[in-house]
Amino acid sequence: MPNQANISSNPNTTTDAFADRTDSGSADLYFHYYGMLQHQQNMLQDYIRTGTYNAAILENSQDFAGKAVMDVGCGSGILSLFAAAAGARVVYAVEASGAAKFASLLATANPSIGSRIKVIHGKVEEIEIPEKVDVLVSEPMGTLLVNERMIESYIYARDKFLKAQGKMFPRLGRIHVSAFSDDMLYQEIATKSSFWQQENFYGLDLTCLAPHATSGYFTQVVVDQIPPNVLVSNCSSITLDFMTIAAEELQEIILPLSLQVAPPCTIHGIACWFDVLFDGSTVQRWLSTAPGMPVTHWFQLRCVLERPIVVGKPGETVSGELVLSAHSRQSYDVHVTLRAPSIVPSLLPNNNGYITSTTISSSTGSSINSNVQESKGSFDLKDPYYRQLNQGWGQQQQQQPSSISIAAEDYTNSNGNGNNIEGAPTNLLGSGCNNAGNGNGNDGYCTTNGNISGDEYPHQQQQQQPTHHENGGAVILTPQSNGVRMMMMGGHEV
Ligand code: SAH
Numbered sequence: 001m002p003n004q005a006n007i008s009s010n011p012n013t014t015t016d017a018f019a020d021r022t023d024s025g026s027a028d029l030y031f032h033y034y035g036m037l038q039h040q041q042n043m044l045q046d047y048i049r050t051g052t053y054n055a056a057i058l059e060n061s062q063d064f065a066g067k068a069v070m071d072v073g074c075g076s077g078i079l080s081l082f083a084a085a086a087g088a089r090v091v092y093a094v095e096a097s098g099a100a101k102f103a104s105l106l107a108t109a110n111p112s113i114g115s116r117i118k119v120i121h122g123k124v125e126e127i128e129i130p131e132k133v134d135v136l137v138s139e140p141m142g143t144l145l146v147n148e149r150m151i152e153s154y155i156y157a158r159d160k161f162l163k164a165q166g167k168m169f170p171r172l173g174r175i176h177v178s179a180f181s182d183d184m185l186y187q188e189i190a191t192k193s194s195f196w197q198q199e200n201f202y203g204l205d206l207t208c209l210a211p212h213a214t215s216g217y218f219t220q221v222v223v224d225q226i227p228p229n230v231l232v233s234n235c236s237s238i239t240l241d242f243m244t245i246a247a248e249e250l251q252e253i254i255l256p257l258s259l260q261v262a263p264p265c266t267i268h269g270i271a272c273w274f275d276v277l278f279d280g281s282t283v284q285r286w287l288s289t290a291p292g293m294p295v296t297h298w299f300q301l302r303c304v305l306e307r308p309i310v311v312g313k314p315g316e317t318v319s320g321e322l323v324l325s326a327h328s329r330q331s332y333d334v335h336v337t338l339r340a341p342s343i344v345p346s347l348l349p350n351n352n353g354y355i356t357s358t359t360i361s362s363s364t365g366s367s368i369n370s371n372v373q374e375s376k377g378s379f380d381l382k383d384p385y386y387r388q389l390n391q392g393w394g395q396q397q398q399q400q401p402s403s404i405s406i407a408a409e410d411y412t413n414s415n416g417n418g419n420n421i422e423g424a425p426t427n428l429l430g431s432g433c434n435n436a437g438n439g440n441g442n443d444g445y446c447t448t449n450g451n452i453s454g455d456e457y458p459h460q461q462q463q464q465q466p467t468h469h470e471n472g473g474a475v476i477l478t479p480q481s482n483g484v485r486m487m488m489m490g491g492h493e494v
């Protein structure tokens with residue numbers, strides 16, 4: 001039976017590493033959200049997510065058998081139960097929200113494995129356990145990997161509770177960034193402010209506020225399922241190694257961008273996604289949220305620039321950077337800069353009215369005759385535009401995971417943009433989604449041992465596993481989960 005009695009949080013702790021970095025109002029909302037079983041359900045029924053964790057843990061039972069494990073942020077307790085099923089001697093299931101009581105109930109109701117789970121209701125930054133552990137399991141990933149700033153709790157647990165030779169599931173995460181061209185999305189955001197174009201709103205002229213409204217809409221990151229054919233470049237990536245990264249390194253994350261754009265086109269911003277690696281002793285497994293991969297409740301994310309830039313020549317490189325600056329509301333300010341060689345004025349499209357001389361950044365004082373176009377945008381990762389939910393996601397996602405099947409012919413090597421640059425996210429050779437090599441040959445659920453299909457494990461979906469990992473993408477569209485991660489936590493529903 002799960003034991004909540006002899007190991008507990010320290011209620012007298014007034015401040016801790018979590019409290020030091022977190023606004024208390026944000027934390028209250030956050031743990032209130034996760035204390036609701038429906039939000040735990042949302043994550044559980046993301047079968048790509050849950051199935052990949054299940055496989056990564058059970059296929060690596062060698063790493064768990066007889067071991068002490070900590071589940072950092074156990075929620076419903078699902079990963080603790082997986083770890084116990086893989087043979088863990090004891091699992092310390094730490095959960096700060098009210099979901100701790102559900103974890104306890106679930107462990108009690110599944111005594112053959114649950115009896116080895118000790119639920120601890122408290123923040124990992126304030127609890128104590130009687131030993132160091134061999135393995136940490138956790139699902140600390142938010143939108144763009146780092147939203148929620150829970151990775152800091154994960155590495156706090158590493159420093160305090162993990163043995164020197166211990167393992168972390170997952171072991172690392174990567175953020176990938178590609179340029180995208182999507183005029184429809186751009187126009188959608190640009191026209192959101194059209195309300196403010198009214199000159200006679202109850203007799204008032206609102207137009208002076210229109211530019212402010214437009215700028216406001218362009219500070220929202222867009223979360224949805226990105227059609228792979230809008231990706232027009234290779235990707236730049238950064239790896240966060242959870243085994244070694246320091247908390248300070250997560251305060252400001254800088255990802256230099258060098259994006260080779262295949263077709264001449266208008267770049268409307270950057271598309272971002274992430275993946276994580278379970279580096280088991282027996283099997284390595286990736287959980288990817290790339291465009292075109294079976295979709296997860298994280299979807300993908302785009303930063304749309306109010307001033308797009310134009311790439312006039314095939315193969316031109318767009319440079320710049322993505323800077324993520326942590327803030328105390330458990331998220332990040334996102335700063336994007338893109339630069340491209342200027343194109344000659346005669347090539348500038350003007351049909352949509354937004355590609356004019358103003359596409360050249362005024363911050364640099366450059367003009368269309370200068371050598372560089374530059375565009376900047378700043379966004380709050382905590383305030384996304386959940387576009388997916390506006391587009392009938394609720395209907396789509398009723399589809400059962402066991403019915404998902406991905407035809408081999410879907411695995412092509414192009415996204416329709418002629419983009420077959422080595423390492424491009426749309427280059428499916430790079431994603432390793434190669435049915436021919438997985439041994440099961442028909443359903444797209446490649447596995448490392450090649451013998452698991454969606455039908456055999458109807459509720460334990462796992463992803464086809466890349467054969468190499470220089471980039472983060474593939475192309476299949478399959479709705480899976482219920483809603484966006486932390487919809488309420490952002491404070492702004494659609
Ligand atoms: N492990 C569960 C839940 C993942 S969601 C699953 O995979 O389904 C992340 C969970 O971590 C939430 O329930 C949240 O309340 C909890 N959490 C976040 N930060 C925490 C912290 N510092 N200490 C303890 N729990 C935390």
